[in-house]
Amino acid sequence: MRIKRPLKTITDVLVFKTPLEAQLIITRRCNLSCGYCTEYDHTSDPVPLADLKDRIDAIHRLGVINISLLGGEPLMHPDLMEIIEYGSRHSQVSMTTNGFLLKKELIDRLNTAGLSNLQISIDALESDPTHYIQKSLNKLISKLELLKESATFDVHANVVMCEATKETFTETVNQIRAFGFYVSVGLIHNDQGQVQVQGDDYINLWDQHFANRASHTSLDYDYGRQLLQGQQPEWICRAGSRFLYIDEFGLTQYCSSQRNRLNKPITDYTRADLQAQFKERKGCESGCSILCVYRDSMLDNQPLAMVKDAYQSWQSGSISF
Template sequence: MKRRLRTASRKFREFLMIAKGVTSTDHPVQAQIIPMRRCNLSCTYCNEFDEVSEPVPVEEMFRRIDKLAALGTTLIVISGGEPLLHPQLDDVIARIRSHGMIAGLITNGYLLVPERIQRLNRAGLDHLQISIDNVQPDNVSLKSLKVLDKKLQWLEENAIFHVNINSVIGAGVKNQWDALTVAKRAVELGFSSTVGIIHDGSGQLRPLAEDAQAVFNETRKLSKRSYSRLNGFQKNIALGQPNQWRCRAGSRFLYICEHGLVHYCSQQRGFPGIPLADYTRDDIRREFLTEKACAPNCTISCVHQTSFMDFWRAPQKGESHKVVGAGCECYSHEHGQLVQIGGAAAVQ
């Protein structure tokens, strides 16, 4: 009963999110926030973690959440690093929900146990995503189905929030068919499933080899509930072809780093680089109309999906930012390093 009630509440708020997004363009639809850059794993493809950062103080996280609410944001996804390492994560989630916003969480799943899942239920979490990279752990990633399957069973038994399992394919993945095994297990447990394509260190596309193409097509058949099915951008990515679309990063989608700066996305940090505390609706309107040079070959799923509701309007005519490969001095951003695309921001 609790699960059904939580699902009904989430779906109603998702409907309001879409209705608000269609009727107004001067507010963010989705924001990703980083309360903890440190991670308990060190996957070789990832450029979104370190091993030393302290958690962002919870009062500072409250200020950022309150600011996003004042800007009209309807969905906040908590990412990292590994956000479950933050000692007051439940309070961060509860703060998001206190504003009526949808609360999502991206985690590697290692710290999930039944008691922790129950705490996430009580905090009001709406969405959780785990990305599983392989069936057996290897020297690229320990996020394997072998290690995490028990965590998935605990989620199926205890979670009243929506769970999505993201699998990955592409360059750097040793066994492409693992993604299909992971997706089938997700569906078997009643979760939604998405598939992501490995991109380079600037979020740009890397076309799939023939075997990965076959896995991609089979896995997508299992993902009928995925928001990514509303557009075909991944099909072009899989073929190594550019997409013609209007990226609304900096406007409809905001990435807020642990230092409280607004960036286009996790892979284009440094633009616009304005403190969230100083971000205004004028900034949102400017970025809504600003063309991004990285857009044609972009693979960042959450930005594509968030921008999709505005594909039909407001042609971008501002000066194009040359942001491919950009990074701010706060980060170590190695060109050519493999990083993962996920369905993190998908509203299922």
């Protein structure tokens, strides 16, 4: 991941305790229909640009470091470039995509708009005949080649570990790494965020992945391994404070799997809300495999370990400035 203005970022995070990330839903519409996904539809209109600008203004007022554009499939939003440009005024902007719509011209426009980071989701070597898994490497090889040739923003891939992907997991990861891209791993979860896989097969794959130091941090490794062992480590979730999730209606939620609990418009959200949610126990931490929320929460749960991991990530090249 590329970090803009690193000295200012460090000051804001450590001194002013600003949120690390705001995930902003810009459309629920998607061009795919993966069986494990609960965050898409094929009918809704994209969130209007004016509404998104109001929400981004609110995110900027809170001092959020990174705005992550999500869907559905964010590449389907007709005003995507203007959204990125607007968000980049006071934050860095990243995006998560399935990559199927990427073309050379579109990548060039993302470069010009100021995108900092792109995560492309790739789950298996080949599509599952049942269509449970649709984001396959064999359909995205040409997109990775385009990104390697043309992207000026940082690119990394995320692979979901589940029953449908475990047989080809290692080969999938190795082929993606051959492009020079960093690979992160997600553990499949239910609609409440609880991990849905465990056992020796998954533990062995997890260990192999993290044996490569270019993989993510030791915090991810230790926590994920405990989940795969059937344990439920205790931790304090900082969702609503260090991590924000803004749904398509502009409501602030804890995360994608814990919607309809907080429900406060981001345009009304204040620093007092950040402080209150920093202390609030969410009650859903046990068994949670929403690793992006866990990772952001660790800044306050285990600050020294977080600093060590950030340094190791910088040395390995998975964080750049």
